[in-house]
Amino acid sequence: MTETDHFVAVRGVIKRFGDNEVLREIDLTVDLHQVVCLIGASGSGKSTLLRCLNLLEPVDEGTIVIDGQAITNGQVDVNVLRRKIGIVFQAFNLFPHMTVMQNITLAPRKARGLSKDEADSAARDLLQRIGLDDKADEFPDRLSGGQQQRVAIARALAMNPTLMLLDEITSALDPQLVGEVLNLVRQLADTGMTMVLATHEMGFAREVADKVCFLDGGVILEEGPPDQIFSSPREERTREFLARIIEAGRLLA
Amino acid sequence: MGKFLHAFFSPLGLRRAVPQVWDGFQTNIKMMVIAEALVLVLALVVAIVRGLPGRSTLPLRAIAVAYTDFFRGTPLILVAYVFALGLPSLQLAVVSHQSLITYGILSLTIVYTAYVTEVYRAGIESVHPSQRMASRSLGLTYAQTMRYVILPQAIRRVVPPLLNDFIGLQKDTAIITVIGVTDALAQAGFYSNDFFSYAGYTLAAVFFVILTIPFARFTDHLIKQREQLERGQLV
Numbered sequence: 024m025t026e027t028d029h030f031v032a033v034r035g036v037i038k039r040f041g042d043n044e045v046l047r048e049i050d051l052t053v054d055l056h057q058v059v060c061l062i063g064a065s066g067s068g069k070s071t072l073l074r075c076l077n078l079l080e081p082v083d084e085g086t087i088v089i090d091g092q093a094i095t096n097g098q099v100d101v102n103v104l105r106r107k108i109g110i111v112f113q114a115f116n117l118f119p120h121m122t123v124m125q126n127i128t129l130a131p132r133k134a135r136g137l138s139k140d141e142a143d144s145a146a147r148d149l150l151q152r153i154g155l156d157d158k159a160d161e162f163p164d165r166l167s168g169g170q171q172q173r174v175a176i177a178r179a180l181a182m183n184p185t186l187m188l189l190d191e192i193t194s195a196l197d198p199q200l201v202g203e204v205l206n207l208v209r210q211l212a213d214t215g216m217t218m219v220l221a222t223h224e225m226g227f228a229r230e231v232a233d234k235v236c237f238l239d240g241g242v243i244l245e246e247g248p249p250d251q252i253f254s255s256p257r258e259e260r261t262r263e264f265l266a267r268i269i270e271a272g273r274l275l276a
Numbered sequence: 277m278g279k280f281l282h283a284f285f286s287p288l289g290l291r292r293a294v295p296q297v298w299d300g301f302q303t304n305i306k307m308m309v310i311a312e313a314l315v316l317v318l319a320l321v322v323a324i325v326r327g328l329p330g331r332s333t334l335p336l337r338a339i340a341v342a343y344t345d346f347f348r349g350t351p352l353i354l355v356a357y358v359f360a361l362g363l364p365s366l367q368l369a370v371v372s373h374q375s376l377i378t379y380g381i382l383s384l385t386i387v388y389t390a391y392v393t394e395v396y397r398a399g400i401e402s403v404h405p406s407q408r409m410a411s412r413s414l415g416l417t418y419a420q421t422m423r424y425v426i427l428p429q430a431i432r433r434v435v436p437p438l439l440n441d442f443i444g445l446q447k448d449t450a451i452i453t454v455i456g457v458t459d460a461l462a463q464a465g466f467y468s469n470d471f472f473s474y475a476g477y478t479l480a481a482v483f484f485v486i487l488t489i490p491f492a493r494f495t496d497h498l499i500k501q502r503e504q505l506e507r508g509q510l511v
């Protein structure tokens with residue numbers, strides 16, 4: 024396969040914050056309709072990698088090609104690029120001074136140039152899909168964490184992205200609210216959305232992922248199909264990490 | 277003591293001074309309203325300029341910083357003198373041929389814009405960076421992010437301190453009297469010359485206080501409302 028056969032191709036990406044080399048020669052490919060899960064300890068660089076994919080962070084070295092277009096050569100219009108890539112954050116980051124409807128329609132109207140009517144009706148469809156059509160006129164602080172995160176996903180989907188990046192989107196949620204958000208992600212995967220997600224939910228990763236990448240100290244130490252990574256990891260570090268996660272899960276339960 | 281009370285508070289003196297001092301006070305009101313409107317807009321512009329991204333905007337940002345530093349440190353009375361005496365002497369086309377009231381408004385605007393710029397800036401910086409990130413990640417430009425996401429949140433937060441600065445501005449309109457504007461203070465002075473009574477000054481003070489109280493109460497109300505809101509969100 025050549026570089027352009029992959030929907031996303033990351034080659035030798037290095038990212039530094041000052042002297043701190045946070046990503047050290049990352050290689051990663053994502054195919055169309057694939058779901059790729061990034062796992063790894065806190066600080067291993069999952070968020071940074073996701074943020075490099077839509078140029079929220081500029082990379083220092085290496086190349087990223089998305090949909091046949093090199094985005095790391097400094098030639099792309101970041102605003103145009105980001106309109107095609109949705110990202111959802113751990114902390115929701117909804118706009119608190121806007122209603123749910125306004126949150127969802129802001130970017131379609133201002134960045135895609137849709138009329139208010141077009142944007143509103145598309146937003147209504149999305150709200151129906153996420154089961155929150157009755158919350159259109161509520162402000163975010165009146166919603167539960169799970170509902171807010173679903174709105175944040177809808178806000179990203181409203182731009183009709185071809186790639187979704189999800190950064191630990193259930194980590195800030197109470198355990199009983201995690202399910203509703205994961206259900207929505209599962210739905211997205213079923214519709215064939217190409218996704219890269221960082222997660223600590225190993226069960227979920229195992230279920231939805233086509234490929235799991237284990238990040239350790241800024242490199243992808245091991246990658247493979249979920250069954251292989253979770254059942255018979257090749258690397259000692261991966262085994263240790265998974266053991267720790269299972270341990271923590273037991274402590275919580 | 278009796279003399280003092282009579283000079284400042286004689287009922288007849290107070291009553292007789294009303295028309296004259298009120299006439300002057302209208303000039304104070306005019307100056308404060310125009311200056312406040314200008315400050316509201318100009319300070320926002322300077323605050324936005326100070327926060328512009330990119331290396332190419334550095335000179336602009338430097339000018340904005342120099343401006344706020346300079347005029348926050350300069351007494352209004354000096355600025356007023358410089359404008360009222362200096363600008364006419366330059367014999368320039370438009371700027372040298374303005375009324376004293378205009379020079380007064382100009383001084384108030386320039387000095388208070390420097391203060392209010394800082395207020396706006398604090399507001400802009402108080403909006404969490406994740407808001408900017410969320411907006412930019414949707415493909416909205418820097419300008420759109422400012423306009424729709426950052427400023428609406430920032431401005432809401434700065435209303436109380438902004439009103440506080442405006443209370444200061446209202447009182448400081450009295451300083452403009454030194455350049456010869458016939459305001460409430462000037463009229464009180466004329467009155468004391470004509471009638472040997474200081475009641476005009478008392479009256480001017482009353483006018484200023486009456487104007488300030490609703491402002492102050494409203495500010496308190498907003499602060500309390502915000503506190504309640506924030507407490508509500510914590511629960």
Ligand SMILES: Nc1ncnc2c1ncn2[C@@H]1O[C@H](COP(=O)(O)OP(=O)(O)OP(=O)(O)O)[C@@H](O)[C@H]1O
Pocket residue numbers: 040043045063064065066067068069070071072191
């Ligand atoms: N803006 C920044 N400036 C400086 N250092 C940063 C910045 N963002 C991240 N880092 C550093 O980069 C490293 C990787 O952080 P990153 O957030 O990508 O990790 P992560 O795998 O997402 O961790 P977590 O599971 O805690 O979210 C950390 O050491 C972090 O301190």
Ligand SMILES: [Mg+2]
Pocket residue numbers: 069070071190191221
């Ligand atoms: Mg992270």
